[in-house]
Each structure stands twice: as structure tokens, then as C-alpha cells.
Amino acid sequence: MHVSHLFRKTLCALSLALASSVACYGAPTGLTVGPVDLQSIGPMTFTETGILLVGDPKTATVHAINLEDSEGQPGSPKIEDFVGAIKSALAIDGDVEVGELAVNPETGNTFVSVNAGGAIHLLRIDGADQISRVGLDKISHASKVLPNAPEDRVETRGRRKRNNRDSSITDLAYFEGKVMVSGLSAGDAPSRVIEFPFPFAENTIATTVEIFHAAHGRVEDGSPIQTFLPMMVDGEPSLLAGYTCTPLVRFSVNDLGESQKVRGTTVAELGNRNQPLDMIVYEKDGSTSILLSNSARGVMKISTDGLESRASLTERVSGGGTAGQPFETIDSLSGVKQMDKLNDQHAVALIDDKGRLALQTIELP
Secondary structure, eight states: OOEEEOTTOOOHHHHHHSTTSOOSSSOOTTOEEEOOOOOSOOOEEEOTTSEEEEEEGGGTEEEEEEOOOOOOOOOOOOBSSHHHHHHHHHTOOSOEEEEEEEEOTTTOOEEEEEEETTEEEEEEEOTTOOEEEOOOSSEEEEEEEOTTOOOSSOEEETTEEEOGGGGSOSEEEEETTEEEEEEEOSSSSOEEEEEEETTTOSOOEEEEEEEEETTTTEEEOSSOOOEEEEEEETTEEEEEEEOSSSEEEEEEGGGTTTSSEEEOEEEEEOOSSOOEEEEEEEEETTEEEEEEEESSSOEEEEEOTTGGGOOOOOSOOOTTOOEESOEEEEGGGTTEEEEEESSSSEEEEEEEETTEEEEEEEEOO
16 A cells, blocks of 8 residues: 655645646745734644645635745754744743744644734744744735635534634645635534635535544534545545544545545544544654644544545544554654654654653654
């Protein structure tokens, strides 16, 4: 079985063949200069040409930003008191909420979103650990508002209060010339995956997705994918998606948009009372593995062996048990919140070290 990660990888020849595609050199067409007003912290990722994709759940909008990021001093980021360093570098007072992280594959610079002083900021960290703010008042960009987003209001169900708009965008990726977005929509079966061309176009495909949730022992379509990876599995474009409490589900990209609702293949149950936070895929010692960070169950190294033939779980897995695709917990990576690949051997990670947030370079296990 061959698994190849195509996150951020699109063949240049294919791009040139598409009228609305990204050119092999320079920024894509369709971007205009103006302000980007981020209202909330959301997922971020890069295209292979260094365009940053940012999801803003509050406005249900995806932004493509041409950072014109130049290659800085090479290095391995390491800032032990990251929040303190942000306050010092940018003269920010009060609380700082650190959000998402993405590494520019062209330059190696790290970008992090933060909420401070009543505004959302985008920060750049170079190889010398220098922090600077990205000016968003006048920058080349394009924006796309997602259709049929949940209403922006708090709803009470039993003892729980939730604003579904906060989950309108839970993760996003660039895959084979398309932007793919997970999150919630309005309606009775809200969990969905959206895809549309990049640069942005009107032909948007939205698919309702459902899963067999092994820890609950039932089919569900109301909870969103929390984090996902697009990848080729034996030549088939696939999404590997992590859900809260914690099923791991494979979807065929070819099935998306073909019907009103698509059920994924639950390839693993990774334990209850837990939320997946971030995923990366990498190759080491001839094997392809997935690294998954979690809120309560540490960092898991998940094997991709046999992924293409793994049958869906159909029976309940109770008592916090696990089943399906094999994995191991990496004890040395305790506290990882967000991560992105820096190179073939390392990743940059946000790590909670006893209540203090650090930005560190970690070796891929």
C-alpha cells in the first residue's frame, strides 16, 4: 500500500493547464489589495506557492493572503515563554490568546494567529526567533464567504450552550488545486465538507458527512470534523478526519458532492473524552505515519499500514477503549497543541508546558 501526502502539493503542469489555477511562479491571479479584517481565530495553511489560507469562523469566510514572505535566517524556532515574547515584541498588554500555527513551506518562517487587545493579529516568527506583526490593512488577498453558514447566536440544548457559527470552519487544506473546508452548516444535519477551486471561484461543492461513532455506538451527522488531512491512499484521493471523542474516519474525495450525504469509513476509535487538535503526515524509515495531537490523550503516532483495506467499525467501543488502526502514544511530546511540518525531519509546535506556552521545534518520531 502506498500513501503519499499531497497537502500543499500540486503539480505545476496541472496548475498551468487550468485557467483559474496558481501560476508556478508568483502570486495567483484574482487577488486585490485591501484590508483583511479577521474577526476570530481559525485554521491556517499554506498553498505550495506561499499563499496563506486563513479561516475566520465568525464571518464564515476563507481568506487567501499573499504575504510576499521572503526567506529569513534559517533555524529551528525555540521560544520558551511564547506569550511573554509576543507581549515584549509587539508591546501588547493584557491577555494574549494564541491560536493557530502554519509554516510557510517556501521560506521556513512560522506564522501564528493571536487574539490580543480586542483584535486578531497575524505574527511572523523567523529562524532567529524574531517576532513581527503582519500588516493586514493593505495586503493582496481574496476572500470567499461560505454558503449556508450557521446563524451567529448561542443556543441552549439541555445543560449545554453552543454557538454553531464558531464551528463554521474547523479546519481547511489545499489539495490538488482546491481548497477543502470542514465545519458546520445551518440545518438538521450540519456536519459538512466544502470544496472550491483556488483561486476562489463560485462553483462550490458542499457535502453533508456522517460517521459511525464507535464510542457512542451510533451513526451521527451533527458534530463537525475537528481536524483532517487530505492524502492519496492507493491512488484514491482521501480525507482522514478526526472527530471529538475520538473516531478517525476516512472519506473518499471522489464521493464528495456525488450525493446529499456521505458516510465515512471509521478506521479507528482512539478513546473518549478527548478532542483531536492537529494532524500532520510524514515519512520516516520507509514508513508513512500520521501524528495527531489531542486535548486529553497526548500525541499519537498512527500507522497507515493497511489503511486502504481497513473496514469500518460497526460495533460500540465502550469504556474509553480503542479499536481499529494501530497507534502508539509519544510520551516525549506531551502538551502539543498545534504543529506543522518544518522539514522532512522536524515540525514546529505550540506546547503547553505546565501552563506556559512555548514555541518549539520537535523531531518527528
